Amino acid sequence: MSTPDHKPDSADKISHFIRHVIEAxxxxxxxxxxxxxxxxxxxxxxxxxxxxxxGGMSAPPSARTVSNLDSAKIRTRFPPEPNGYLHFGHAKxxxxxxxxxxxxxxxxxxxxxxxxxxKEEQEYVDSIIDAVKWLGFEWQFGSENNEYFASSYFQxxxxxxxxxxxxxxxxxxxxxxxxxxxxxxxxxxxxxNSPFRDRTVAENLDxxxxxxxxxxxxxxxxxxxxxxxxxxxxxxxxxxxYRIRHATHHATGNDWCIYPMYTYAHPIEDALExxxxxxxxxxxEDQRPFYNWLLGHLAxxxxxxxxxxxxxxxxxxxxxxxVLSKRKLIQxxxxxxxxxxxxxxxxxLVGARRRGYTAAGFRRFMEMIGxxxxxxxxxISVLEECIRDDLNDTAPRRTAVLDPVKLIxxxxxxxxxxxxxxxxxxxxxxxxxxxxxxxxxxWIEREDFMExxxxxxxxxxxxxxxxxxxxxxxxxxxxxxxADGTITAVHCNYLADSKSGTPGSDNYKVKGNIHWLSARHxxxxxxxxxxxxxxxxxxxxxxxxxxxxxxxxSLTTITAQVEPSLGNSVAEDHFQFERHGYFVADRxxxxxxxxxFNRAVTLKDAxxxxxx
Ligand code: ATP
Ligand code: MG
Numbered sequence: 001m002s003t004p005d006h007k008p009d010s011a012d013k014i015s016h017f018i019r020h021v022i023e024a025x026x027x028x029x030x031x032x033x034x035x036x037x038x039x040x041x042x043x044x045x046x047x048x049x050x051x052x053x054x055g056g057m058s059a060p061p062s063a064r065t066v067s068n069l070d071s072a073k074i075r076t077r078f079p080p081e082p083n084g085y086l087h088f089g090h091a092k093x094x095x096x097x098x099x100x101x102x103x104x105x106x107x108x109x110x111x112x113x114x115x116x117x118x119k120e121e122q123e124y125v126d127s128i129i130d131a132v133k134w135l136g137f138e139w140q141f142g143s144e145n146n147e148y149f150a151s152s153y154f155q156x157x158x159x160x161x162x163x164x165x166x167x168x169x170x171x172x173x174x175x176x177x178x179x180x181x182x183x184x185x186x187x188x189x190x191x192x193n194s195p196f197r198d199r200t201v202a203e204n205l206d207x208x209x210x211x212x213x214x215x216x217x218x219x220x221x222x223x224x225x226x227x228x229x230x231x232x233x234x235x236x237x238x239x240x241x242y243r244i245r246h247a248t249h250h251a252t253g254n255d256w257c258i259y260p261m262y263t264y265a266h267p268i269e270d271a272l273e274x275x276x277x278x279x280x281x282x283x284x285e286d287q288r289p290f291y292n293w294l295l296g297h298l299a300x301x302x303x304x305x306x307x308x309x310x311x312x313x314x315x316x317x318x319x320x321x322x323v324l325s326k327r328k329l330i331q332x333x334x335x336x337x338x339x340x341x342x343x344x345x346x347x348x349l350v351g352a353r354r355r356g357y358t359a360a361g362f363r364r365f366m367e368m369i370g371x372x373x374x375x376x377x378x379x380i381s382v383l384e385e386c387i388r389d390d391l392n393d394t395a396p397r398r399t400a401v402l403d404p405v406k407l408i409x410x411x412x413x414x415x416x417x418x419x420x421x422x423x424x425x426x427x428x429x430x431x432x433x434x435x436x437x438x439x440x441x442x443w444i445e446r447e448d449f450m451e452x453x454x455x456x457x458x459x460x461x462x463x464x465x466x467x468x469x470x471x472x473x474x475x476x477x478x479x480x481x482x483a484d485g486t487i488t489a490v491h492c493n494y495l496a497d498s499k500s501g502t503p504g505s506d507n508y509k510v511k512g513n514i515h516w517l518s519a520r521h522x523x524x525x526x527x528x529x530x531x532x533x534x535x536x537x538x539x540x541x542x543x544x545x546x547x548x549x550x551x552x553x554s555l556t557t558i559t560a561q562v563e564p565s566l567g568n569s570v571a572e573d574h575f576q577f578e579r580h581g582y583f584v585a586d587r588x589x590x591x592x593x594x595x596x597f598n599r600a601v602t603l604k605d606a607x608x609x610x611x612x
Contacts, residue, residue: 013103016371018096018312022074022104022277031276034305036070038144040153040272045302048159072141074106074276078132079113079150079269082124085341085348086131088362088383089324092317095366097279098137107141109273111148115265117247117256131349136359150269151251157260157268158212161223161242163301165204170241171197172207173224180222183229184237190230191237197226211244214257218244225264227293235290239263267291267311271304278309281316282373288313315376317369320537322347322380323546337550338533342588344598345533345554355530356574356584356600358394361387380532381605388601391574391582396424396431399469399515400577400597401561402527404443406489406519407460409474412440417518421501422470436563437521438471443561448514449490451479458511460490466512469578473498473508515578522561527583527597529556562597569595579603 013019025031035044042048044067076097080090101108110132112125129147132139139146164170173180173194185191199207211221223242231237241264246257260268267290270278278291288311295308318324323332324347332338332346341348344355352362365386369378399422419435444460453461460466460476467473474492482488498508531554540546566575571587573595581602589596 014367014370017373018100018277018279018314018371021310021312022100025276026073026104030307031070031074034070034274034307035067036072036274036305037067040148040274042156042160042272042303043299043305046304048156048163048303070274072101072105072107072274074101074104075109075274076101076106076277076279077109077111077270077273077275079111079266080128081113081116081119082121082128083116083119084124084326084330085127085350087324087326087329087349088319088322088347088352089317090131091135091349091362092366093279093281094132094135094137095363096314096371098132098135098139099363099367100277100279101141102137106276107144107146108137108139109146109148109275110139111150111269111273113262113266113269114149114151114249114251115154115260115262117245117249117259121250127350134349134353134359135362146273148269148273149251150265151249153265153269153272154252154256154260156272157265158258160268160298160301160303161260161264162205162208163303164225164241164297165208165223166201167297167301168201168226169297170223170225171199171204172211172221173197173238173240174207174221177219180240184234185229187234191234193229194224194238197238208242211242211258212256214246216244218246220244223258225290225294227290233286233289235263235286236293239290263287263290264294267294267309268298268304270309270311271295271298274305275309278311280311280313282313282375283316284311285313287311313373315372315374318375318377319347319380319383320377321532321534321539323534323539328540328546331547335547337547344528344530347533353572354584354587354598356391356582356598357387358390358574360394361390364390377538384601384605388582388603391576391600395574395576395582397422397426397578398566398575399436399517399563400527400566400580400583401443401445401515401517401522402529402558402577402580403446404517404561405446405449405487407442407444407449407474407516408489408491409440409442409494410477410491411493414440416440417520420471420499434565436470437518439518439520441519442468442516443519443522444490444514444516446487449476449479449487451487459514460492460512464512465495465508465510466514467498467500467508467510468494469513469515470500471516472496472500473505473510517561517563519561521564523564523567524559525562525566525595525597526589527558527560527599528586529558529599530554531556560597566595567593574600576603 078097098108173196183192222240224238227236229237242258245259291311298304299306342350342354365383417439420438421433422436423433424431449460465475472494474494477491479487480489498505533554535551536549539549569585573585582600583597585595
C-alpha cells in the first residue's frame, strides 16, 4: 500500500508547524525540480571550480557534471559543532531532523560544523557518531553516505565570497574591532557606514586575495557583506563574513588563514548539501533575513541550486531539574561534581545510556512533546515516564534485595532446597518462567518486617502471614536483635502445602506479598541508586549559583543481593528489579560474573508525591 508523498508514513505522529511546512512544500512541489549529483557542491550551472575537499585535492570536474533530480523528497541535517558531548537538547534536534527525513522519504545529513579552527577534536566526532547511531538513526540514503564536514567546503565558500565581491555585495573593511563596534549603532539607532565601504571591486578583490595569501595579521581586515547599516535588524548591518585567523585547523591544517563566520558558512553548507528544511533553534530567528539575503544572492549568481533551503526555527528543549548548557556541563565535570561526561546523572547521551535510559524511550519522549515555537520547559518526569514505559515493555523481571535482612524458616527441612518458578514478565507469558532457588534461609527487605506494625501494614510482623512471591505462605514468629536493638534475623514457619502453582495453594488468602532470595544462592553485587542531579526544578534561576543547588543525595551506592542468574548479565542488559525499578548492567564497570547495576528509573515517580 502506498501513502501519498506529502503524508508521513506513520499516521499516529503528532502534527506540528514544521510538518505543516514540509507537507505544504511537498504538495506544491517546491523542491521537486532540484538536481543532486549524489554529493554536496555548487549548482551545476555555476562557474565555480569543482572544489577542493579538505582544502587540498580537487574533485574531478566530472564529479559534478552527472546530476539527476534529487531522489530525496526532503533533506534535513543535524549540524553539531564537534566541541563537546551531546546532551538531551541535541537529542531533540536529532530526533526531529532524522525523524522528519524518515517520515517524508527524505535524507538527513550528519554534518560536523567544524568551521571554527580552534575547538574541534576527534574524540567529540566519534562520540557524536556513536550517540546518533545509538538513538537509532542513520545518515545513509540509498547509496549516499551523508556524513559531511563543513570544513571540506572552504574552497567553495571562498569562491562564493569572491563572487559576492565582484557583484558589489561584499567589501573588505579595515577598521579596528572597536571602530566597527562603535559604528554598528544600537537597537534604537542606525549604524554608520565604514570609511572603507566604497572600495572598488578591484581593490576589494585584491585585499581579499591577500588576506587569503597570509599577508595580514589577525584582526587587521575583515570581509563584510554590503547590506544596510541602517537596517532595523542589527544582523543586517553589513555583517562580517570572513575573518583572518592564523590558526591550524584539525582537518585542513594550515591551508587557510581566513575562516568564514558561522552566519556565512551555515547557509552555504545547507545550500551545497541541497538541504530543503534547515531546522534550528529560536535564537537564530534574527539571522533568518541574512540567511535569505545570502542564499538569494548566491542563487542569482548561479552558485547554488534553487530554490534555496529555508530556515525554520523551533524552541530549544529545556528540562526541569537539569542544566543543558555546554558551559555548565563543563563546569560540573571540571569541578568534579560528577564523575565525567558519562556519569549516569549527567544530561548527556553518553550519561543517559550508562544510566540505562533507552533510545526508544528518548524517541517516544521527543515525539510526545512535539515542537514548539515558544520557550519550552518540560518536566523531567515526562521523560522518566517514557523511559519507564519502554522498559516496562522490554525489561525482564528479576529479584533483588537492596537492604537485606535474614529470614529464617524454622520448620523448613535442614539442608533442603527446591526451585520456585517466577515469570519473566507478568504480561508476557510467552517469555516463560525461570527457576529460582529456595531454601530455609532467605534474604528479605528490612522494611518488609516490623516488630510493631503501623496501621495498614500488611507485611511481616509477629503472628501475620504473607506470601513469599512465587513461593510459600509463611507465618512470622518473631525476630532476633543485637545489643543495640537492631534486628539481625526474622523468624517464621512455612506452610508446606501453600507453594504457588501447586493445587490448593490459592486457599491461603493473605494480604502481603514480599520478595526474597535464597541466602545460600544469591549473589552480592554493587548497585547504584541514582536520583536527580539537582534538588530544585530550575537550577540557576534568578541569581542562584546552580552548583549550590546540586542534590546531595543524587547517588547512593549499596551492596545488594540479586538472583544468581544475574551474574551472567552483560553490559547494557536491562531488568526490572521487582518493586524497585528498572536497572541496567553498567557498560563500563561490569565484569564477567560481577555486574554492577545502575538504577535508570524507579517504578513510580517518587518526586510527584514529594513535591506536591
Ligand atoms: P549548547 O548551547 O549546549 O552549547 P549548541 O547549540 O552550541 O549547544 P551545537 O553543536 O551547535 O550545540 O548544536 C547542534 C544542533 O543541536 C543545533 O542545530 C542546535 O540548534 C541543536 N540544539 C542544541 N541544543 C538544543 C536544545 N536544547 N534543544 C533543541 N536543539 C538543540
Ligand atoms: Mg553551537
